[in-house]
Amino acid sequence: MKAFMDKDFLLETETAKHLFHDYAESLPLVDYHCHIPPQEIYEDRRFDDLAQVWLGGENPDGTYFGDHYKWRLMRSNGVSEDYVTGSKPGLERLEKFAEAVELAIGNPMYHWCNLELRKFFGYEGYLSPKSVKEIWDVTGEKLRHDPDLTVRGLIRKANVAFIGTTDDPIDSLEWHEKIANDPTITFQVCPSFRPDKAVNINKAGFAEYMGKLATSVGKEALTSAQEVCDALVERLEFFAKMGCRASDHGLDYVPFRTCTMEEADAAFRKAMAGEELTLAEIEGYQTTLLLHLGRAYHRLGIVMQLHYSCLRNNNERMFRRMGADTGFDMIAQNTCGGSIAQLLSALDLTEECPKTILYSLNPADNAQLGTLLGCFQSDEIPGKIQHGSAWWFNDTKTGMEEQMKSLASLGLLGNFVGMLTDSRSFLSYARHDYFRRILCNLIGHWVENGEYPNDEEALKKIVEGICYNNATRYFNL
Known part of the structure; x- marks a missing residue:
């Protein structure tokens, strides 16, 4: 039996492992379509706790921010809306979410959450009602104090080269202008x-x-x-x-x-x-x-x-x-x-x-x-x-x-041109890792089944193209 979410997670053949670890894993990310707010990038927002990052809540104007994938999961477990998008204490909301996630076998949310815990917080366990308090403490401490876990730090940690936000034609783009003029921001936001x-x-x-x-x-x-x-x-x-x-x-x-x-x-x-x-x-x-x-x-x-x-x-x-x-x-x-x-x-x-x-x-x-x-x-x-x-x-x-x-x-x-997050969460860059593993596993099976030659140069070109190079060419980066 394979260990849960080890370094070869989703990689079922030796070819898949080689393609992912040697070519795909370390490439920068081109996240050409998402819904993250550029103001929070410029201001380098720091989150208070994991519930705030994952579950969001209500804005002062009555609108809502957060990940509706997670909200739907909680509602499917019969959770009251007070915990889903409401004002219940953060730990209690996260506990309700963990109860739902434990039942989410086969759902990508299970993988995404645990990939995010590993990638950004170095947490090697898994989210469950038994571990949720420990996760709350570990992630909260890091979110509040780790200099690499502000919004910009999260983006750098994920090795993001380009972010394409989603903006209304009437937007002044003032935050994009400020980002472009800030020499300390090394990734591109357009x-x-x-x-x-x-x-x-x-x-x-x-x-x-x-x-x-x-x-x-x-x-x-x-x-x-x-x-x-x-x-x-x-x-x-x-x-x-x-x-x-x-x-x-x-x-x-x-x-x-x-x-x-x-x-x-x-x-x-x-x-x-x-x-x-x-x-x-x-x-x-x-x-x-x-x-x-x-x-x-x-x-x-x-x-x-x-x-x-x-x-x-x-x-x-x-x-x-x-x-x-x-x-x-x-x-x-x-x-x-x-x-x-x-x-x-x-x-x-x-x-x-x-x-x-x-x-x-x-x-x-x-x-x-x-x-x-x-x-x-x-x-x-x-x-x-x-x-x-x-x-x-x-x-x-x-x-x-x-x-x-x-x-x-x-x-x-x-x-x-590959993957995008289409997300409102700064932790969602782990989805690129998920995609790259699935891509390399798919190609690895074709190679090991004799459906494509084990041509190192060609495979490298295909994998690096889909993960990074094609998007940089397509979007003129």
Whole structure:
């Protein structure tokens, strides 16, 4: 029997062990998509205890911060919300979390938590109700006093070279500017452009947001879809000057319905007046913005990321109480592969298709995405169109393996840009270690099963490419 989470954790063959320890393990991390706040990086925040890092809580404005993966796990164990996101004492909250984790056999959360304890705190045991008090004491002491366990210290300890945060077009990016001008910060932190509130014309708060977008470009108001497009591009150009490497769109599904600018203007005016829009009007406006932004991304060398197929805020009672992004989302089923192809084709027609990463939350879309990629590759860069890493509910051992097997079967796994955390936690960099072990184990099996030659030079190139080199090339780092 193997020891729990030893140095060869998840590495089942000698080839896998060699590939991980000799090539993957020590490479820097490129975390090109996450949700960590740049202000906390600049201010080098220090956390009080592990519950604060892992479970978060309520902000002064009534919103919530923390890891909704962990919140869902606790709720699944019947834990009262007072312990999940509420104001119960930190140790008591961590005890409730440990009770849930003990039952989480087969869940990646079990692995992530224990990897984080090892990587950042040197704790060689495992989280359980029996060990939770010891872990609370050990981690608390280090978080409060260890000079290497501030936010910047955690990032350095994880060997992170690049962080791509997620930022609204109206953001001043003041914290990014301060980070860029601080010579003591040795890793790179750049904004990513997230224009969802401008694209989602059918969502609550659209008209109010348009006022904020107008202010950000020095106008009293925006009066047409064309002005919205112009304002977004102006903000995008500012982001580009601040080092932006990628955009990100969180869409229910990817639409494609062409319309004239006059028709998009009419839909915009209806939305601003509070009138109900037809599906054709919604999709026509959204498509107009996506095409306009896609061309701008290409011109500025910014990667377009499309995340879709999430059905959000399904528990109405809890949504009214807590708002969005608090752990009540699920996988959706959408058949928008054809629409994505139409969007990319329309951009490609004028040779303005940007580098694009596609993420579906529904793993049933893996093969569809794998075949879509090959329709729009070009000599601009290897792997110009990417099947994004297993996302959200799919970043499990099985989910990662299935995404990479699908990509390998239908495209070129060797050009894959690899893992991201998509996280709000500064300890989540351990997920890169998890991914690298799974990657090396997968390749190791293929080699030892005679499905790929034991070619040292080629294997080194593939592993180092997926773990680091491909992303640095793709995002122009």
